Amino acid sequence: MSVQVWTYLFVFLSFGLYIGIAIWSRAGSTKEFYVAGGGVHPVANGMATAADWMSAASFISMTGLISFLGRDGTFYLMGWTGGYVLLALLLAPYLRKFGKFTVPDFIGDRYYSQTARLVAVFCAIVISFIYVCGQMQGAGIVFSRFLEVDVTTGVIIGMAIVFFYAVLGGMKGITYTQVAQYCVLIFAFMVPAIFISIMMTGQVIPQIGFGSELVDGSGYLLDRLDGLSQELGFATYTEGQRSTQDVFFITAALMFGTAGLPHVIIRFFTVPNVRDARRSAGYAMIFIAILYTTAPTVAAFARTNLINSVSNAEYSAMPDWFGKWETTNLISFDDKNNDGKIQYLGDAERNELTVSADIMVMANPEIAGLPNWVIALVTAGALAAALSTAAGLLLVISTSVAHDMLKRTFRPSITEKQELLAARISILIAVLIAGYVGMNPPAYVAQVVAFAFGLAAASFFPAIVLGIFQKKMNRQGAISGMVAGFIFTASYIIYFKLINPEASTADNWLFGISPEGIGTLGTIINVGFACTIAKFTPDPPDDVQELVENIRLPGEV
Amino acid sequence: MSTPGANSYWAANIKLVISLLSIWFLVSFVCGILLVDVLDTIRLKGFKLGFWIAQQGSILTFIALILVYIRAMDKLDSQYKQSSNSDSRDTKGEAE
Numbered sequence: 001m002s003v004q005v006w007t008y009l010f011v012f013l014s015f016g017l018y019i020g021i022a023i024w025s026r027a028g029s030t031k032e033f034y035v036a037g038g039g040v041h042p043v044a045n046g047m048a049t050a051a052d053w054m055s056a057a058s059f060i061s062m063t064g065l066i067s068f069l070g071r072d073g074t075f076y077l078m079g080w081t082g083g084y085v086l087l088a089l090l091l092a093p094y095l096r097k098f099g100k101f102t103v104p105d106f107i108g109d110r111y112y113s114q115t116a117r118l119v120a121v122f123c124a125i126v127i128s129f130i131y132v133c134g135q136m137q138g139a140g141i142v143f144s145r146f147l148e149v150d151v152t153t154g155v156i157i158g159m160a161i162v163f164f165y166a167v168l169g170g171m172k173g174i175t176y177t178q179v180a181q182y183c184v185l186i187f188a189f190m191v192p193a194i195f196i197s198i199m200m201t202g203q204v205i206p207q208i209g210f211g212s213e214l215v216d217g218s219g220y221l222l223d224r225l226d227g228l229s230q231e232l233g234f235a236t237y238t239e240g241q242r243s244t245q246d247v248f249f250i251t252a253a254l255m256f257g258t259a260g261l262p263h264v265i266i267r268f269f270t271v272p273n274v275r276d277a278r279r280s281a282g283y284a285m286i287f288i289a290i291l292y293t294t295a296p297t298v299a300a301f302a303r304t305n306l307i308n309s310v311s312n313a314e315y316s317a318m319p320d321w322f323g324k325w326e327t328t329n330l331i332s333f334d335d336k337n338n339d340g341k342i343q344y345l346g347d348a349e350r351n352e353l354t355v356s357a358d359i360m361v362m363a364n365p366e367i368a369g370l371p372n373w374v375i376a377l378v379t380a381g382a383l384a385a386a387l388s389t390a391a392g393l394l395l396v397i398s399t400s401v402a403h404d405m406l407k408r409t410f411r412p413s414i415t416e417k418q419e420l421l422a423a424r425i426s427i428l429i430a431v432l433i434a435g436y437v438g439m440n441p442p443a444y445v446a447q448v449v450a451f452a453f454g455l456a457a458a459s460f461f462p463a464i465v466l467g468i469f470q471k472k473m474n475r476q477g478a479i480s481g482m483v484a485g486f487i488f489t490a491s492y493i494i495y496f497k498l499i500n501p502e503a504s505t506a507d508n509w510l511f512g513i514s515p516e517g518i519g520t521l522g523t524i525i526n527v528g529f530a531c532t533i534a535k536f537t538p539d540p541p542d543d544v545q546e547l548v549e550n551i552r553l554p555g556e557v
Numbered sequence: 558m559s560t561p562g563a564n565s566y567w568a569a570n571i572k573l574v575i576s577l578l579s580i581w582f583l584v585s586f587v588c589g590i591l592l593v594d595v596l597d598t599i600r601l602k603g604f605k606l607g608f609w610i611a612q613q614g615s616i617l618t619f620i621a622l623i624l625v626y627i628r629a630m631d632k633l634d635s636q637y638k639q640s641s642n643s644d645s646r647d648t649k650g651e652a653e
Contacts, residue, residue, distance in 0.1 A: 210613070221603060
């Protein structure tokens with residue numbers, strides 16, 4: 001069977017499965033719509049959390065970015081996994097004990113203030129929205145490859161499918177589709193990785209192949225890759241290029257951001273109790289680590305493979321995959337010296353090949369000449385990753401509007417039915433806007449997502465942690481902290497990414513911190529403001545202090 | 558609310574979290590970023606040590622940290638339950 005037929009088969013089967021699950025588990029009540037009824041098993045929640053959180057960026061872009069960044073790409077790996085330690089130790093158990101539906105619920109109640117609630121709603125919507133645009137763009141890239149249509153059409157198809165099952169199932173539908181999506185995406189990621197590892201190093205486990213000798217006798221994989229990179233004038237793969245402080249700050253921003261992402265946090269509201277919330281964070285970490293320890297191995301394999309396949313090869317003799325990816329503009333060749341051969345070099349003047357980081361995972365099985373069904377599998381996996389995350393994010397947007405803004409703030413009198421309707425309508429609006437931005441994206445998928453992390457780091461993470469660990473933190477402190485952290489981080493990113501992108505060089509950055517890493521400074525500013533202002537304003541009322549003491553104790557007592 | 562049992566439960570919890578987060582910081586930020594070039598001078602077969610910690614070892618450590626946390630908290634919870642049960646009879650039953 002051809003790749004096309006296999007792809008259709010896998011995509012239709014997996015979509016059929018998701019839609020089937022969505023119909024089977026559609027939500028009847030707001031509790032089911034917001035937190036899946038609160039009775040999800042920790043293993044299922046661990047898988048759903050993993051799928052929720054491993055986005056199109058993790059699946060498609062991250063490996064590619066690491067491929068091009070080499071050791072610097074580490075900040076994605078450590079940043080996106082290390083945040084889980086913070087989430088498991090500092091947030092998940094306490095928020096589960098608190099036991100409401102959303103992050104703004106916690107902020108609003110803990111800081112006894114509607115203003116705090118609305119600030120949290122605003123942050124949640126902005127963060128989720130930026131993030132969902134990245135997913136739409138990711139789904140668009142995959143569809144455009146799979147149906148061989150342009151990215152815009154791909155985005156529209158992605159929008160339609162996510163809309164269908166997010167609206168129908170709410171959190172309940174999303175949770176169980178995410179469990180299925182996790183299985184699809186991890187299988188789709190691991191199979192090609194194992195194939196390539198066996199092909200290149202003879203090792204079944206990619207993590208071992210990563211440190212092994214190549215079967216062609218050219219020495220250890222990483223040494224060979226370093227050698228190839230140097231020959232062609234690229235940076236040495238296992239050495240860092242970015243400044244240490246920048247890598248430090250980006251890693252921290254991604255960690256704090258991971259722990260502060262509303263769509264990940266709300267997953268811990270769905271398990272029955274505190275003990276299960278802790279367990280479920282552990283399962284999620286293991287499920288995520290399977291992909292995250294494999295990604296850097298694929299990055300190295302794919303990069304070596306790419307260089308070997310294209311460097312100094314005749315353009316006319318390039319295999320099928322090259323032409324296919326050229327039509328999506330994700331790879332392009334400009335024969336500067338007119339010799340008909342591809343010069344793939346570090347030197348921008350003489351380099352003739354531009355490769356988008358986004359295709360490294362997608363094209364890798366083709367470049368490596370793996371069987372057709374493996375190539376097709378990757379498509380299904382990438383779609384699972386993009387759609388599962390998009391659904392989780394859309395849910396946050398809709399709960400923020402329907403629950404936090406309408407029910408808890410402006411229209412407390414609405415019935416449950418009206419609240420559900422409002423939740424569904426807000427998903428529709430969010431999908432439409434996200435689709436539009438997804439068609440006109442500002443940067444690579446992973447980069448867009450990285451900004452959402454910075455904002456989450458600078459707003460939610462400190463507000464929630466202080467709310468739990470600092471009994472005397474009051475509403476004045478928390479609100480000013482969130483506002484200051486958010487505005488600072490957003491302005492820095494907007495300035496360097498939108499207003500004046502030419503100025504975005506290490507010399508102009510504050511303390512040499514790139515816009516991706518500025519969230520860490522935003523976090524520090526948030527904490528600084530919060531603690532200073534809380535010192536000079538009245539302590540929170542007794543019932544709030546009691547609430548804090550209560551969420552610190554184990555739930556069953 | 559703030560019974561002696563609750564206070565010692567919270568103190569033990571804080572101590573646990575701080576020690577686990579110290580390891581978290583040491584492995585990821587110190588070994589994986591700050592000292593990565595120094596550690597790279599040590600080789601383990603095909604890997605430079607610093608590079609391996611940054612791209613593999615740190616993630617494995619994170620799993621271990623969360624698993625230790627889950628076990629330790631379960632233990633702490635059951636101690637707390639015992640102590641708060643005996644608290645209701647006399648206040649001496651504080652854990653450890």
